[in-house]
């Protein structure tokens with residue numbers, strides 16, 4: 001008796017997952033009043049030299065604040081340009 005389970009194959013690779021997280025996070029949390037946002041310099045510092053212990057609060061903030069998340073991606077992108 002063969003029972004085939006209907007199953008989608010989720011093989012998320014990292015890029016796909018990141019793409020999903022990116023499009024989701026960049027819109028999911030508008031935070032127009034920028035409540036609890038870290039300073040731009042904190043985002044910059046974390047992008048340049050991430051230190052897990054120090055940046056835990058900021059990186060957690062990025063998962064619930066779209067403006068900061070987008071800003072962080074911008075900083076990362078510009079760093080990549082600079083070093084490439």
Ligand SMILES: [Zn+2]
Nearest residue numbers: 037038065068
């Ligand atoms: Zn924020």
